[in-house]
Structures are given as C-alpha cells and as structure tokens.
Amino acid sequence: AILYSISQLSPSELEYLGALPLMRETDEFTMVHATPRRPESFDYVFTVTQAEEVFNETKGSISFIGHSHIPLVFFRDPDITDYSFASEFYMKRLRKIIFNCGSVGQPRDGDPHACYVVFDTNIAKIRLTRIAYDVETAAKKILNAQLPPILAERLFRGY
Secondary structure: OHHHHHHOOOHHHHHHHHHOOOEEEOOOEEEEOOOOOOHHHOOOOOOHHHHHHHHHHOOOOEEEEOOOOOOEEEEEOOOOEEEEOOOEEEOOOOOEEEEEOOOOOOOOOOOOOEEEEEEEOOOOEEEEEEEOOOHHHHHHHHHHOOOOHHHHHHHHHOO
16 A cells, blocks of 8 residues: 555655654644654554653643554543543643544544544644545545555444
8 A cells, every 4th residue: 555655646745745754743742643752663552651651752741643543542640641532632731642543544443434633722622523434435446546455345344
C-alpha cells in the first residue's frame, strides 16, 4: 500500500510531504503520528507505561496521536495515570491527555465507521466522532488498485 501511495504522488508532492516534520509541538499540545519519544520509529502507545513516557516527554497538556488506528485516551491526574475508551473528554487544569484519534479509514477497533477528533479550544473539550461512509466503494477501489485484499476486507469489520 505504501508503494502504491507513493506511485500516486508527483515528485513535488513527495518532496513536500518529505519535508514535513514528524511532530508538531506547542506549549499546549503535541501532534504526532506515532509517539513523540522517537517519531521516526513509529512506535505504539498501548499501555499506561508507554503513556507515562509520552507524558514525561511532552510539554503541553494534550497529545494527539494515531498509528494504531484504535481510538483510546490515556490521562494523567495528579495521582494516577489511566486509560479510557470514552469518546468525549473535558480538560482539567492538572490533567494531561493522550488522545489517539483512531482512523478515518482502516479502523482497528471493531467499528467500521470512520472516526475523527474535534478539539474545541473554547471549552477545552475533545470529542471523537464516528460517521458512516461508503465502505463498499472504498473496498472496490482498494481491490481495483490491486492492493492486498485484506485492506478491503477489514473495512467491513473495522479490524
């Protein structure tokens, strides 16, 4: 799939994408595909221990990640680090959050709907939203591109 995607891009598009940073960080939040620890290694954040490493290495209170395609929230209150599959969180002053945004396509959590995250900075609310899309057409396009059939099949199952 990676080779197919590369073949669909022009040299200038490839150059543009290649010049983008692997991570963006401000005083408030971090955005990275995998983890901020070593963004180029594309590691996963599945455990509280891995989340602690992210919390310790980011300066902002919110981290938006992906890579696993599984929407999941890790949070740190003053006394505990834990996780949740909740789809909505309001930031508290002393909390740090890692919000895995899931996947618009190729979900891996058993829900075939596309998902995305909206962060409302006015009320400090992070919300995961699920929407239906034309999975049948997407699967046909994957097969027509001669990509591995599993990429089409998993769209229907969400994993």
